[in-house]
Amino acid sequence: MTMAGASEEKSGEKIEAYLARLRRGLRSIREEEVQEIVEELRSHIMDRAGASGEITAAAVDATLAGLGGPEELASQYVTDNLLARAEVSRSPLRILRSLFRWASLSFAGFCVLLGSAVGYFFGAVFILVAMAKLFHPRTAGLWTYPDSNGELVLSFRLGFERVPVGGHDVFGWWFVPIGWVTGFAIVLLTTSAAVWCVRRYRKSRVLP
Amino acid sequence: MKERDAQDLESPDKWEIQLRKGCLELAILAALWEGRCYGLEILRRLESDSDLIVSEGTVYPLLSRLKALGLLRSEWVESDAGHPRKYYALTHAGKRRAIEMSKTWTRFSTSMGKLLAPLAKEDR
Numbered sequence: 472m473t474m475a476g477a478s479e480e481k482s483g484e485k486i487e488a489y490l491a492r493l494r495r496g497l498r499s500i501r502e503e504e505v506q507e508i509v510e511e512l513r514s515h516i517m518d519r520a521g522a523s524g525e526i527t528a529a530a531v532d533a534t535l536a537g538l539g540g541p542e543e544l545a546s547q548y549v550t551d552n553l554l555a556r557a558e559v560s561r562s563p564l565r566i567l568r569s570l571f572r573w574a575s576l577s578f579a580g581f582c583v584l585l586g587s588a589v590g591y592f593f594g595a596v597f598i599l600v601a602m603a604k605l606f607h608p609r610t611a612g613l614w615t616y617p618d619s620n621g622e623l624v625l626s627f628r629l630g631f632e633r634v635p636v637g638g639h640d641v642f643g644w645w646f647v648p649i650g651w652v653t654g655f656a657i658v659l660l661t662t663s664a665a666v667w668c669v670r671r672y673r674k675s676r677v678l679p
Numbered sequence: 680m681k682e683r684d685a686q687d688l689e690s691p692d693k694w695e696i697q698l699r700k701g702c703l704e705l706a707i708l709a710a711l712w713e714g715r716c717y718g719l720e721i722l723r724r725l726e727s728d729s730d731l732i733v734s735e736g737t738v739y740p741l742l743s744r745l746k747a748l749g750l751l752r753s754e755w756v757e758s759d760a761g762h763p764r765k766y767y768a769l770t771h772a773g774k775r776r777a778i779e780m781s782k783t784w785t786r787f788s789t790s791m792g793k794l795l796a797p798l799a800k801e802d803r
């Protein structure tokens with residue numbers, strides 16, 4: 472198959488411009504995967520536009536229109552890629568990044584993102600306070616103290632401030648192992664729950 | 680909002696689009712049952728052997744996802760057209776999934792057929 476004379480250069484430029492925009496939209500994906508996607512679509516454009524034997528400008532326009540906008544097409548690949556990576560990942564940052572993407576697509580995604588953010592926040596609080604207890608053994612930890620109305624308040628403290636009047640260190644030094652174990656357990660549980668939700672969503676997802 | 684939802688449900692076009700999209704995964708796995716195909720061949724098979732007219736921009740990301748799920752494998756093959764083509768084939772898991780989906784489809788369409796039989800008589 473060949474490109475027809477005068478329109479050859481223009482058609483080639485259109486194809487390359489489309490693929491360049493697609494490539495820009497695929498920035499967050501690994502380079503070898505991007506290369507494969509771009510080459511597959513280039514091959515498709517050449518086959519589809521050259522179905523009649525010659526690649527004409529009109530055929531290239533129709534083929535590119537059939538593929539849809541390059542940004543929209545890239546977005547479908549990126550969403551799938553992020554969800555696929557989250558499925559096999561144990562990194563809270565990577566999982567949260569994928570959940571942000573999912574949250575932008577559906578309310579269910581927003582709920583999972585919110586639940587995961589709360590889970591990771593509490594996990595991080597336990598771990599941070601357990602670490603702080605090592606450096607501020609007398610002031611850090613889980614404390615109870617009466618507020619201005621005399622009601623008992625439960626508070627995680629990093630130990631940089633003085634202990635409130637009437638304060639009681641609930642676990643004492645034991646907060647170090649308890650905080651580490653509880654914090655990591657919450658992070659692991661949150662990760663497992665988020666990955667389970669992503670897996671279910673990914674399997675049931677219907678393309679837009 | 681409720682009025683809009685009701686309108687959406689009443690619109691046969693939207694319902695049909697959702698139905699077609701729901702069948703697309705099974706249709707692609709079925710199109711590859713006989714052997715490997717490249718993207719455009721799959722699209723042509725879907726157009727000729729089924730009533731599924733789908734856009735190219737929908738099929739390629741779906742092929743990529745089915746591959747990532749381990750249902751398809753792919754390989755680049757040089758062609759007479761002067762450029763390589765990416766061929767897809769079913770993996771063992773893909774064949775199992777196609778059979779499961781096909782059984783579910785047959786069971787579902789048979790039971791729906793019974794339910795819809797009186798409507799078909801009415802239409803005559």
